Amino acid sequence: MELYVPILVLAALSAGFAAVNLLIAAVAGPKRYNRAKLEAYECGIEPTPQPVGGGRFPIKYYLTAMLFIVFDIEIIFLYPWAASFDRLGIFGLVEMVLFIVTVLVAYVYIWRRGGLEWD
Amino acid sequence: MSLLASAVLAAPAPTPDIPAPTIEYGLLSPMLLVFGIAVVGVLVEAFVPRAHRAAVQMPITLLGLAGAFILTIVVATQDITPASGQGWGKLAAMGSIGIDRPTLFIQGTILILALVSTFMIAERRTDEGSFTAQAAATPGSAAEREGLLAGATHTEVYPLVMFAVGGMLLFPASGDLITMFVALEVLSLPLYLLCGLARRRRLLSQEAAVKYFLLGAFSSGFFLFGAALLYGYAGSVQLGAIARAVRLGPGGQYATEVYGASGQFAQVTVGSNALLMLGVALLAVGLLFKLGAVPFQSWKPDVYQGAPTPITALMASCTLVAAFGALFRVFYVAFDGLTWEWRPMMWLIAILTMVVGAVVAVTQTDVKRLLAYSSIAHAGFILTGMIAADAAGLSSALFYLAAYGFTTIGAFAIVTLVRDAGGEAGHLSRWAGLGKRSPVIAGAFAFFLLAFAGIPLTSGFIGKFAVFQAAIAGGATPLVVVGVLSSAVAAFFYVRIIVLMFFSDPAPDGPAVVVPSVFTSAAVALGVAATLVLGVLPQSVLDLADQAASSLFVR
Numbered sequence A: 001m002e003l004y005v006p007i008l009v010l011a012a013l014s015a016g017f018a019a020v021n022l023l024i025a026a027v028a029g030p031k032r033y034n035r036a037k038l039e040a041y042e043c044g045i046e047p048t049p050q051p052v053g054g055g056r057f058p059i060k061y062y063l064t065a066m067l068f069i070v071f072d073i074e075i076i077f078l079y080p081w082a083a084s085f086d087r088l089g090i091f092g093l094v095e096m097v098l099f100i101v102t103v104l105v106a107y108v109y110i111w112r113r114g115g116l117e118w119d
Numbered sequence B: 001m002s003l004l005a006s007a008v009l010a011a012p013a014p015t016p017d018i019p020a021p022t023i024e025y026g027l028l029s030p031m032l033l034v035f036g037i038a039v040v041g042v043l044v045e046a047f048v049p050r051a052h053r054a055a056v057q058m059p060i061t062l063l064g065l066a067g068a069f070i071l072t073i074v075v076a077t078q079d080i081t082p083a084s085g086q087g088w089g090k091l092a093a094m095g096s097i098g099i100d101r102p103t104l105f106i107q108g109t110i111l112i113l114a115l116v117s118t119f120m121i122a123e124r125r126t127d128e129g130s131f132t133a134q135a136a137a138t139p140g141s142a143a144e145r146e147g148l149l150a151g152a153t154h155t156e157v158y159p160l161v162m163f164a165v166g167g168m169l170l171f172p173a174s175g176d177l178i179t180m181f182v183a184l185e186v187l188s189l190p191l192y193l194l195c196g197l198a199r200r201r202r203l204l205s206q207e208a209a210v211k212y213f214l215l216g217a218f219s220s221g222f223f224l225f226g227a228a229l230l231y232g233y234a235g236s237v238q239l240g241a242i243a244r245a246v247r248l249g250p251g252g253q254y255a256t257e258v259y260g261a262s263g264q265f266a267q268v269t270v271g272s273n274a275l276l277m278l279g280v281a282l283l284a285v286g287l288l289f290k291l292g293a294v295p296f297q298s299w300k301p302d303v304y305q306g307a308p309t310p311i312t313a314l315m316a317s318c319t320l321v322a323a324f325g326a327l328f329r330v331f332y333v334a335f336d337g338l339t340w341e342w343r344p345m346m347w348l349i350a351i352l353t354m355v356v357g358a359v360v361a362v363t364q365t366d367v368k369r370l371l372a373y374s375s376i377a378h379a380g381f382i383l384t385g386m387i388a389a390d391a392a393g394l395s396s397a398l399f400y401l402a403a404y405g406f407t408t409i410g411a412f413a414i415v416t417l418v419r420d421a422g423g424e425a426g427h428l429s430r431w432a433g434l435g436k437r438s439p440v441i442a443g444a445f446a447f448f449l450l451a452f453a454g455i456p457l458t459s460g461f462i463g464k465f466a467v468f469q470a471a472i473a474g475g476a477t478p479l480v481v482v483g484v485l486s487s488a489v490a491a492f493f494y495v496r497i498i499v500l501m502f503f504s505d506p507a508p509d510g511p512a513v514v515v516p517s518v519f520t521s522a523a524v525a526l527g528v529a530a531t532l533v534l535g536v537l538p539q540s541v542l543d544l545a546d547q548a549a550s551s552l553f554v555r
Helices: A002-028 A059-083 A085-114 B001-009 B025-047 B050-077 B103-123 B142-147 B155-170 B177-195 B203-233 B238-248 B273-289 B299-306 B309-332 B338-363 B368-387 B392-417 B439-453 B461-471 B477-503 B518-536 B539-550
Strands: B089-092 B098-099 B253-257 B263-268 B418-420
Touching: A059 A085, A085 B025, A085 B103, B025 B050, B025 B089, B025 B098, B025 B103, B050 B103, B050 B155, B098 B142, B103 B155, B103 B309, B103 B392, B103 B518, B103 B539, B155 B177, B155 B309, B177 B203, B177 B263, B177 B273, B177 B309, B203 B238, B203 B273, B203 B299, B238 B253, B238 B309, B238 B338, B253 B338, B273 B309, B273 B338, B299 B309, B299 B368, B309 B338, B338 B368, B338 B477, B368 B392, B368 B461, B368 B477, B392 B418, B392 B439, B392 B461, B392 B518, B439 B461, B439 B477, B439 B518, B461 B477, B461 B518, B461 B539
Parallel strands: none
Antiparallel strands: B089 B098, B253 B263
């Protein structure tokens, strides 16, 4: 049972941290409401109301999300490889370089075709 | 201190090196080349100026496909004995990929058919090509007009096709269900995208892409769920291990070597039959969707109609071959011991596919939808050969796939040529009297239709004869009766189009036949030549299919 005590302490600490912060913000923070503050998310496109016909979705968000996924996946593979780099030997290194180069090709394509320019 | 903590705190044993997996680069070279060319194609898109991209992409794509075909032949001429000592072939890449004679036949067929489809993709004389100038622009908007006037084209089509073809090569070669799923996605995702790139009727094209994507994602889910249940049953996703688990039956035990820990074995207990049956059914849904068997056919007419016609040709030929190849491998290798269980299910699906494909085609008025329903009916005919579940059935299905692929690409190539002001003249009434205006094109189309109907002296006759013969030898005579009857129904609407083309008066504002460049001409000519040669002198290809099928899939 004593194994779980640190976890319980951590849970209590983080819940307390969140509660105290909310309390401080409610008591001490200035309240200047505007339209953006009342949105569900303060960035991105407005989720509601939907424009007639569904509206057009700015492609930039999509590109950024895709790029994020590409590198997210790369990191997922890099971590286990890095953790047992010495045990995987030359084969692991070569395979990893091949993998990174392939991902890099996608990156180069996006970069050259202007996918990284916001405007 | 509890037991768990002491186990965690104990000094870790020195970990041995993880052995490097062996990868047979020579055997995999056709696939590696196709994927390599696809990556080069992406780099071309990144660095070559817009004006020269098409001129660079087209030759490297064609050379890549031709080179991969030559490599396939080189692999096929090698002397490779599997671990079992019988037959021909090898499980490459630690059992993930099976290279054997049927697979090489399927891969060779896919590469040749992809090459011919690429001819159609490269055609620029019909309306500056079949692909949209700017896929991201709203149909009918100023941005679209701007792109059209600037003469922009999406040369990304070439690398996308190469990625799709690479996935198609891997799909029937997969030795385990995970590789097969990855291959399924690699072949599907570029196709979803390509479906939405039509130059004319862009809303229809985008609708096709969305429908294909949603239904395809759904069927991928079925496939994955089936794979998970089969893993629960067999304790492995390898097709050979699933076959072994089926032989052992529920409760049976087998030892499997733990990878990376030499000499250590894990004991696996085979799960209950409910897992197996559900797994087979769900996996079958995923595979049958891709080849458009009834009741999983609903996407096919919409997608075939909306997609750019060269892509429709690619899907109707290469994707069908790849999907059947994967179906053969799964059912002949993993579910080999279950033939009596899956056969009734396949009987029903084959009958439904043939009947629905043929009967619904009669009511179609759009030529691409008609060819889509014809493709559904043909999938049913090939399924009758597959049900025999022996070398003769496999051989006849392989021949049928190769023969049908050439014919259908030729037919779609002609569809791209018959055009009026709105692009391709899709409605069948517009084809009236075409034979009087352009007898050569109408004659070639009539020849393809006769091949679809299975008239002697065409490859369609030999193919149907072979699958029906194999089905009768396999004891599926009722299936053959249904097949012949639905062939007769199908022949009705094929002949109706021929009558329409040759014995009706052309409309005064009827469509004109575009004089194609050498590319589409080559696609049509190859289609006619293959349909004729495989119909008159089929023996060499039949022998090749026999030889491919006789050694069966490696396990």
